Each structure stands twice: as structure tokens, then as C-alpha cells.
Amino acid sequence: MVRDSAATRNRILDAAIGEFSAYGLAGARIDRIAEAAEANKRSIYVYYESKEGLFTAALHRVIGDLVEAVPLTEDDLPGYAGRMFDYLLVHPEALRMSMWRHLERPAKGPDAAEVYAHKIEAMAGGGGGLTASGLPPADLLVLVQGLASSWLISPEDLLCADGSDPYSPERLAAHRASLVEAARRLCAPAQTPGGPNPP
Amino acid sequence: MVRDSAATRNRILDAAIGEFSAYGLAGARIDRIAEAAEANKRSIYVYYESKEGLFTAALHRVIGDLVEAVPLTEDDLPGYAGRMFDYLLVHPEALRMSMWRHLERPAKGPDAAEVYAHKIEAMAGGGGGLTASGLPPADLLVLVQGLASSWLISPEDLLCADGSDPYSPERLAAHRASLVEAARRLCAPAQTPGGPNPP
DNA sequence: ACCTGGTAAGTAACCGGTTATTGACAAACA
DNA sequence: TGTTTGTCAATAACCGGTTACTTACCAGGT
CATH class of the missing domain: 1.10.10.60 (Homeodomain-like)
Structure with a gap:
């Protein structure tokens, strides 16, 4: 031995x-x-x-590996969402551990508050607390992460509702495209000046 | 007795x-x-x-109560997202039970596949498998649900990163507005004809 | 009105197996 | 030799499930 x-x-x-x-x-x-x-x-x-x-x-x-492997590129959230999706697909334990943490021990595990705070500050940069998209940076970040993980936390019956196999490579690729496009729309500059959250 | x-x-x-x-x-x-x-x-x-x-x-x-209280209005997904957020806020057990289900017994609980299938068919209606937004209806549905729950499943450190109390009524109202606006952008007709998923 | 026997509803004590945790000890290294 | 690393078996608590039993209720005969 x-x-x-x-x-x-x-x-x-x-x-x-x-x-x-x-x-x-x-x-x-x-x-x-x-x-x-x-x-x-x-x-x-x-x-x-x-x-x-x-x-x-x-x-x-698990979470340390995740944040290291998928750096938060605050100037490219659609790309971040796509890479996050890819990583979670290959490392299901990352998402599952995050969920167990949320349910069983929310206070345990790494605390990335300062990192997030910096990113949020960078995103807001001179925009009066808003991003170019007209959404508050913290909200945008949270929503983009929601997009990235939505497929992987949805119940089976919803994923199967359109008749396709939800975990076939083709279906996953198609959803990845949808998700990145969705993130792109969230980040695009607001069309109506003043945005959805007028002062 | x-x-x-x-x-x-x-x-x-x-x-x-x-x-x-x-x-x-x-x-x-x-x-x-x-x-x-x-x-x-x-x-x-x-x-x-x-x-x-x-x-x-x-x-x-729990899930029966949820789907009854928050009907899936496929012609108004932003409104659906907002109402879903409101319900989950008042009924945290609905979201938690869904998460436990996903982690511990994904096969148990109600199966709403047919209901979803109908809704998806209605959303696609004549659009060649796509919605007016250019996204596949199933993906759109999944993404909108991701938006609705993202705040409530995010780790504490992310929610607190902008310095506000994440569960204060003001913060929640602000995020609700962000989330509904985000859903609106996902549903809006694609700007580039042909959309993100060209045939 | 008054028994009365049957049944639905409720209760306390218990059981066998499992589980996290530890104490005592042996082997390997420096 | 002294320290680290690993093994074995014990322990004390716990937990899902069950057994044997009591209590309330009610239909129908008298």
C-alpha cells in the first residue's frame, strides 16, 4: 500500500x-x-x-471550478450565457450542487459578492445605474444566468412537449442558439429612449 | 375529540x-x-x-395549485412571467417543491406534457415552427420560465452584490419590472427578417 | 329512548435496520 | 522513536414502518 x-x-x-x-x-x-x-x-x-x-x-x-472555467465576461453576456450552458451540460454536478446548496445550506460554500459587485459596477459604468440595455446590471446578470440554466432545470414534461428528445445533440444545439439570442436581446440597447425603468 | x-x-x-x-x-x-x-x-x-x-x-x-393559479397565457408571456414571479414570491413552497422534485424524484408528480404541447402548437400557429419572435415556441416557454424564477433561485451573494436588500418590496418590484421587460424583448418580433434561426 | 355490536379513527409503544461519529490500535514513514 | 496514515469494530442515536390496542360513532333491533 x-x-x-x-x-x-x-x-x-x-x-x-x-x-x-x-x-x-x-x-x-x-x-x-x-x-x-x-x-x-x-x-x-x-x-x-x-x-x-x-x-x-x-x-x-465544484463552484470554484465553475467560476474559473466560465469567466464572467460582463461585456459579452450572450457569450457568457452560451459558455455557461456548455459547461453545465458537461458538468451536471455543478448545477446540482448549486441547487442542493440553495435548498439545504444556502449560507455555505464560496461567497463571490465582491467579484459580482465589481462586475456590476463595470457594467453600470456611467450609465446612471443602468446598462446600455436600460436594465439594472444586477438584474441583467441574474436574468442571463436564468436563461443559461433554464433548460437544465425545467421539468421533463415541459422539455418533451414539442416531441423532440430534449437531450439530443441537435436539440441542445438549437436551444443553445435560442438562449444566446435571448441574452443578446436582453443586452441590446433599449429602443424607446428612457427605457423600461424611467427615472 | x-x-x-x-x-x-x-x-x-x-x-x-x-x-x-x-x-x-x-x-x-x-x-x-x-x-x-x-x-x-x-x-x-x-x-x-x-x-x-x-x-x-x-x-x-403544490404544483396543481400553481398551474391553476397562474394560467399559461401563451399570447401574453410577459404577463405570465410577472404573475408567475408574484405567485412564487407568495408561495415559496411551490418553487422549492419543484426543485426537490427535480433533484430527488424527477419522475414523480403531475405530468402536463399534453397541456404544454397544446400551448406550443398554439404559439407556433402557422409560423413554420417559430413564433413571431423568431424563437421556437418550446424554447421561448422554457426561457420565460427561467426569467420568472431566476431571482428566486440565485445565490445570496449575487443578489446582494448591488448593495440592496434583495427581498425588500422595492427591490422585488424593480426586479419584477426588469423581468417582465426582459420577457417582452424575447417575445418581440425579430428585427432581422429570417430571425436568429434561419431555415 | 336504550342497548349493542360492528366499524372507522386514533394512539402509544415498539422493532429492526441504518447512520454518523469515535476510540483503540496497527502499520508505515522520518 | 515519534508522528502520520490507515483499519476495525463499537456506540449511541435515529427513523421509517408496524403491532396491538383503545376510543368514538352509528345503524338497527327491542
């Missing part, structure tokens, strides 16, 4: 991400994590203190 | 909605439901068979 604490730590974290992403904090089983990690149950407590601690660590890893 | 099986059934279902919405299927505790319902644990199994059966029943009630 080779002893390598860092490797064991990583195997545990990987297994935890798989387990928590599938079952959530309440549904996850420490035994299954230990087995999947090919590690002893005890080492989980040595390295991560508790089930909650392991969940928090998993949250940090 | 007054004996009324229908009333007991309802108390149990109400308590179950509160419990499942707060903790999910795996996190919910039958004992707590029984206590909150002022009913005996046994009656839960008499009326609903199992924890899963009770969860499914809760799903049907």
Missing part, C-alpha cells in the same frame, strides 16, 4: 462530489463515499471533520 | 408540504409531519401508504 494523504484527500473529495451531487446533503451516505473513494470512513473525519464539512468542501471545489 | 378523516388527511398533507418543502424527501421526518399535523404517525401510512406516497401527494397538490 502506498501512503499519500493528499491523494486520499482528493479521492474522498471526488467521491463526495459524486455522492452529494446525486443525493444531496441529507440523502448522501458516508459509507458510500468511503467505498467509492476506496478510503476508510475514519479518514473522512480526519480530513474533513464532519459530513457538513465535507459538503462545504465539495461545494467550494 | 372530533373524528373527521377528510380533515385529518388535509392536515397531514399541509404539514407534509411544509416539511418536504423545507427539508426535501430525504431530509423530511415523518415524526415531525405527524406532530405538525396533530395527527398520529400511523394515520399517515393509512392515508398515504409511505413517505414517498406522501411526497408524491404533496407534489401534486
Whole structure:
């Protein structure tokens, strides 16, 4: 047997991400994590203190990877939405962990408030608190993220309603185009001067 | 003590909605439901068979109430988005139960595929599979629902990034306006003839 | 009006299995 | 030798589900 604490730590974290992403904090089983990690149950407590601690660590890893892989390009929100969609498609655990977090432990995990604040400031830049689109930057950001994830959080019956297979490559590509176009429309300059939120 | 099986059934279902919405299927505790319902644990199994059966029943009630209270007006999607936002704000359990469903039991709960199919057909009506906006109707529907719920599923750090209290009445009203305007832009006829999805 | 027996509704105690967590100890490294 | 890393088995609490039982209600005979 080779002893390598860092490797064991990583195997545990990987297994935890798989387990928590599938079952959530309440549904996850420490035994299954230990087995999947090919590690002893005890080492989980040595390295991560508790089930909650392991969940928090998993949250940090998954969401950290996401924000690193999909940088928030505030000057190109449609592109950001498209790349976010692509990433979530390849990494379903990122979206699932975010949802578990929202439902089970909203206060845990990374806090990116300052990062967001900077981006929002950059978007507003001289526009009197509004973007060129006439929408408040924070709202725009939230809405664009809603667009990016909407397909992946919609119930099956809605996705299947038009008769196509919602996860076929063609369907996904078509929806990606729709979503990027939608984001483009949100970001386009307002047509009526004064915009939808007149002062 | 007054004996009324229908009333007991309802108390149990109400308590179950509160419990499942707060903790999910795996996190919910039958004992707590029984206590909150002022009913005996046994009656839960008499009326609903199992924890899963009770969860499914809760799903049907909550989502049934939602689709009844917020009719899908396919000829007025911005209005639909606004009303959906209002409802979800007053009934957080509706959104939470939908999320638990997606994560824990995607196959359970009501199936509205036919209803959606009809709406989508109506939206497409003669447009060669596209709406006047140039977007496929199914995509448009999914995206609009994404807009309606985006604020309520966003992480706290993003909502707070612009310094305001994300759940103050003023902030909510402002975001509602943003979201309805966003839906309006998605539904507006495409500016470039041929649209974003040329044949 | 008054029993009375059957049934629906409700209750408390309990059970077997599971679960997170820990203590005691052995093996490997430095 | 002392420290780190890993193993095994125990423990204490918990939880979904069930058993055995009591209480209220009511139809119909007398």
C-alpha cells in the first residue's frame, strides 16, 4: 500500500462530489463515499471533520471550478450565457450542487459578492445605474444566468412537449442558439429612449 | 375529540408540504409531519401508504395549485412571467417543491406534457415552427420560465452584490419590472427578417 | 329512548435496520 | 522513536414502518 494523504484527500473529495451531487446533503451516505473513494470512513473525519464539512468542501471545489472555467465576461453576456450552458451540460454536478446548496445550506460554500459587485459596477459604468440595455446590471446578470440554466432545470414534461428528445445533440444545439439570442436581446440597447425603468 | 378523516388527511398533507418543502424527501421526518399535523404517525401510512406516497401527494397538490393559479397565457408571456414571479414570491413552497422534485424524484408528480404541447402548437400557429419572435415556441416557454424564477433561485451573494436588500418590496418590484421587460424583448418580433434561426 | 355490536379513527409503544461519529490500535514513514 | 496514515469494530442515536390496542360513532333491533 502506498501512503499519500493528499491523494486520499482528493479521492474522498471526488467521491463526495459524486455522492452529494446525486443525493444531496441529507440523502448522501458516508459509507458510500468511503467505498467509492476506496478510503476508510475514519479518514473522512480526519480530513474533513464532519459530513457538513465535507459538503462545504465539495461545494467550494465544484463552484470554484465553475467560476474559473466560465469567466464572467460582463461585456459579452450572450457569450457568457452560451459558455455557461456548455459547461453545465458537461458538468451536471455543478448545477446540482448549486441547487442542493440553495435548498439545504444556502449560507455555505464560496461567497463571490465582491467579484459580482465589481462586475456590476463595470457594467453600470456611467450609465446612471443602468446598462446600455436600460436594465439594472444586477438584474441583467441574474436574468442571463436564468436563461443559461433554464433548460437544465425545467421539468421533463415541459422539455418533451414539442416531441423532440430534449437531450439530443441537435436539440441542445438549437436551444443553445435560442438562449444566446435571448441574452443578446436582453443586452441590446433599449429602443424607446428612457427605457423600461424611467427615472 | 372530533373524528373527521377528510380533515385529518388535509392536515397531514399541509404539514407534509411544509416539511418536504423545507427539508426535501430525504431530509423530511415523518415524526415531525405527524406532530405538525396533530395527527398520529400511523394515520399517515393509512392515508398515504409511505413517505414517498406522501411526497408524491404533496407534489401534486403544490404544483396543481400553481398551474391553476397562474394560467399559461401563451399570447401574453410577459404577463405570465410577472404573475408567475408574484405567485412564487407568495408561495415559496411551490418553487422549492419543484426543485426537490427535480433533484430527488424527477419522475414523480403531475405530468402536463399534453397541456404544454397544446400551448406550443398554439404559439407556433402557422409560423413554420417559430413564433413571431423568431424563437421556437418550446424554447421561448422554457426561457420565460427561467426569467420568472431566476431571482428566486440565485445565490445570496449575487443578489446582494448591488448593495440592496434583495427581498425588500422595492427591490422585488424593480426586479419584477426588469423581468417582465426582459420577457417582452424575447417575445418581440425579430428585427432581422429570417430571425436568429434561419431555415 | 336504550342497548349493542360492528366499524372507522386514533394512539402509544415498539422493532429492526441504518447512520454518523469515535476510540483503540496497527502499520508505515522520518 | 515519534508522528502520520490507515483499519476495525463499537456506540449511541435515529427513523421509517408496524403491532396491538383503545376510543368514538352509528345503524338497527327491542
